[in-house]
Amino acid sequence: MKLVAIVGTNADFSYNRKLLEYMKWHFRRAAEIEVLEVKQLPPFNEDLPYSEQTEVWRFNNKINNADGVIIATPEYDHSIPAALKSGLEWLSYKHKTMKEKPVMIVGVSYGTQGTSRAQQQLRQMLLSPDLNSNVLPGNEVLIGNAAKTFDKNGFVTDIKVVHNLEDSFAAFNRFVKSNMRYLEEGDDNMTEPHISSEAKVQFRTGSLKVKEIQQIFNTLPFEIDFIDDTDHFAYYSDKPNREHVRHPSEIGESVEECHPPKALPAVKAIMDSFKLGTKDHVERCLPLNGHKVWINYYAVRDENGRYLGTMEFTGNVGHLVNLVKDGKFDGFPDATSGASKHDDDSEATGPVASESADATTGASEHDEENEDKTE
Amino acid sequence: MKIEAIVGSNKRLSYNRKLLQFMKNHFTGDEIHINEIKDFPMFNENYPDGEKDHDPELVTELAERIEAADAVIIGCPEYNHSVPSALKSVIEWLSYRIHPLHGKPIMIVGASIHPQGSSRSQTHLREILDSPGVFAEVFPGNEFFLGTAKTAFDEDGELINQGTVGFLEQCFEGFKKFATEIDDFNGVK
Ligand SMILES: Cc1cc2nc3c(=O)[nH]c(=O)nc-3n(C[C@H](O)[C@H](O)[C@H](O)COP(=O)(O)O)c2cc1C
Ligand SMILES: Cc1cc2nc3c(=O)[nH]c(=O)nc-3n(C[C@H](O)[C@H](O)[C@H](O)COP(=O)(O)O)c2cc1C
Numbered sequence: 001m002k003l004v005a006i007v008g009t010n011a012d013f014s015y016n017r018k019l020l021e022y023m024k025w026h027f028r029r030a031a032e033i034e035v036l037e038v039k040q041l042p043p044f045n046e047d048l049p050y051s052e053q054t055e056v057w058r059f060n061n062k063i064n065n066a067d068g069v070i071i072a073t074p075e076y077d078h079s080i081p082a083a084l085k086s087g088l089e090w091l092s093y094k095h096k097t098m099k100e101k102p103v104m105i106v107g108v109s110y111g112t113q114g115t116s117r118a119q120q121q122l123r124q125m126l127l128s129p130d131l132n133s134n135v136l137p138g139n140e141v142l143i144g145n146a147a148k149t150f151d152k153n154g155f156v157t158d159i160k161v162v163h164n165l166e167d168s169f170a171a172f173n174r175f176v177k178s179n180m181r182y183l184e185e186g187d188d189n190m191t192e193p194h195i196s197s198e199a200k201v202q203f204r205t206g207s208l209k210v211k212e213i214q215q216i217f218n219t220l221p222f223e224i225d226f227i228d229d230t231d232h233f234a235y236y237s238d239k240p241n242r243e244h245v246r247h248p249s250e251i252g253e254s255v256e257e258c259h260p261p262k263a264l265p266a267v268k269a270i271m272d273s274f275k276l277g278t279k280d281h282v283e284r285c286l287p288l289n290g291h292k293v294w295i296n297y298y299a300v301r302d303e304n305g306r307y308l309g310t311m312e313f314t315g316n317v318g319h320l321v322n323l324v325k326d327g328k329f330d331g332f333p334d335a336t337s338g339a340s341k342h343d344d345d346s347e348a349t350g351p352v353a354s355e356s357a358d359a360t361t362g363a364s365e366h367d368e369e370n371e372d373k374t375e
Numbered sequence: 376m377k378i379e380a381i382v383g384s385n386k387r388l389s390y391n392r393k394l395l396q397f398m399k400n401h402f403t404g405d406e407i408h409i410n411e412i413k414d415f416p417m418f419n420e421n422y423p424d425g426e427k428d429h430d431p432e433l434v435t436e437l438a439e440r441i442e443a444a445d446a447v448i449i450g451c452p453e454y455n456h457s458v459p460s461a462l463k464s465v466i467e468w469l470s471y472r473i474h475p476l477h478g479k480p481i482m483i484v485g486a487s488i489h490p491q492g493s494s495r496s497q498t499h500l501r502e503i504l505d506s507p508g509v510f511a512e513v514f515p516g517n518e519f520f521l522g523t524a525k526t527a528f529d530e531d532g533e534l535i536n537q538g539t540v541g542f543l544e545q546c547f548e549g550f551k552k553f554a555t556e557i558d559d560f561n562g563v564k
Binding site for chain 1: 385386387413416417418419420421454455456457458459460461463464466467470495499502503505506508509
């Protein structure tokens with residue numbers, strides 16, 4: 001189970017942050033909890049250009065890919081802090097990130113009420129139509145007297161508080177799992193092939209069983225992502241140790257949803273050129289996860305040239321680079337240098353071959369810092 | 376009466392601003408000054424970067440104007456059935472080191488593009504203004520919310536529906552009476 005936990009304050013020192021760090025540790029066997037900060041987000045403002053809000057996009061993405069959300073809210077003036085409210089406004093704006101997300105609310109306050117009034121308001125906000133979350137009913141975690149709650153190692157000192165947290169978390173665990181089951185049942189048709197994995201597919205050049213096709217894609221030393229001709233993320237190969245970690249829940253996302261806003265214009269430009277037929281291939285070299293990663297975008301077409309989608313072909317070429325460095329290819333005949341040039345960038349030819357520029361240059365303009373989903 | 380009005384929206388085009396501007400122009404017998412919150416920094420205990428004992432200038436200036444005023448009006452939008460963060464942030468500043476709203480008579484009005492017209496955010500705002508750190512005197516009853524705000528104003532910024540104008544006048548008169556009583560009680564003037 002993958003959860004994200006939102007620290008509901010921008011303060012440098014926060015008991016609510018401490019509480020989430022404690023929960024991350026205490027419930028580590030049941031869930032992988034990633035703690036997120038709202039202070040990284042700009043204050044919500046409708047006049048800010050949404051397409052430039054990379055942090056908001058990242059925040060949305062993390063929550064999208066989580067099975068559930070824990071929110072730790074302080075209480076400011078009997079409500080939640082503006083910094084947390086601002087984060088929720090971003091989450092409800094343009095996308096419906098919180099829609100049907102299981103949410104657990106916890107809170108620590110300095111006084112004795114333990115954020116009870118802030119939690120009441122937060123529940124009402126989460127149930128509003130633009131957020132529309134599945135808030136865990138009952139199970140209140142209201143921790144007062146913050147200054148006495150934690151010892152110097154961050155452990156909760158009061159056994160009653162520990163039990164309250166454990167009971168509530170167990171309820172949340174069941175709540176999230178029933179939500180996941182519900183989603184999985186809805187997804188069944190998507191994850192299971194429609195036909196038997198023994199069924200054979202006949203190609204002009206031979207035939208393969210469905211399960212062979214699946215495993216061939218998964219065994220390729222390069223990972224594959226495929227965006228279909230309606231610009232939706234349709235498939236990725238389940239290669240072990242992918243450079244771009246994907247999740248089945250992302251299948252069906254539009255190109256807008258699965259790229260950071262800043263990278264989107266470049267991605268769309270590539271796809272537009274593929275659709276028009278002005279390019280068939282774009283490549284990029286990127287440092288990713290400490291690897292030398294080579295990314296290739298190919299236009300996939302039917303035999304009549306009609307665009308079927310874009311294939312992203314990504315792999316760590318560190319080993320190849322080392323082979324070249326070690327001289328493993330030295331002394332090989334450099335097969336007809338003129339011809340090889342043509343082979344390598346066949347896409348540089350066109351109706352007016354002399355004018356068409358190197359089709360690969362566009363790629364380097366791509367904003368690498370925003371490479372999707374990887375950080 | 377000297378009144379400080381606060382636009383609870385940080386948007387360039389705000390119906391709550393329009394509503395307060397209408398009130399300013401309509402109630403000419405009183406002096407209504409409109410305050411914008413768009414440039415206020417987000418409330419942070421450690422503003423700016425760990426410094427402990429100083430508020431942003433915009434906050435202290437607003438606080439001074441509020442102290443000098445007889446009453447306050449807040450134009451409150453509704454975001455997610457509650458108060459927008461931009462407005463909540465200003466209230467946090469005004470309840471942290473300084474407390475200029477303490478004992479101050481406040482009238483809440485609100486506009487929304489939906490029919491319910493900020494009714495739920497006004498309820499939250501009342502709870503917030505009632506909390507001990509703020510301790511304002513919120514005008515009870517008389518909830519003025521303007522629903523379907525997109526079609527509520529004409530080109531000159533006048534409220535089209537005369538029934539709405541009449542109700543607003545009635546609320547405002549009641550508020551001034553309330554504010555005078557509160558200020559008398561608190562020994563103001
Ligand atoms: C502007 C402001 C308003 C506050 N209002 C309340 C309140 O209404 N009720 C409460 O119990 N504590 C209130 N507090 C105190 C908080 O409970 C305390 O600062 C707590 O440590 C905040 O949680 P944190 O440690 O996670 O930041 C307020 C603090 C600030 C800065
Ligand atoms: C993030 C967000 C959440 C909103 N939630 C609500 C809501 O819960 N109820 C409502 O009536 N309007 C809601 N609205 C619409 C506002 O009523 C509308 O934006 C209105 O114009 C805001 O007031 P203003 O014009 O003074 O800025 C929401 C708008 C945004 C941007």
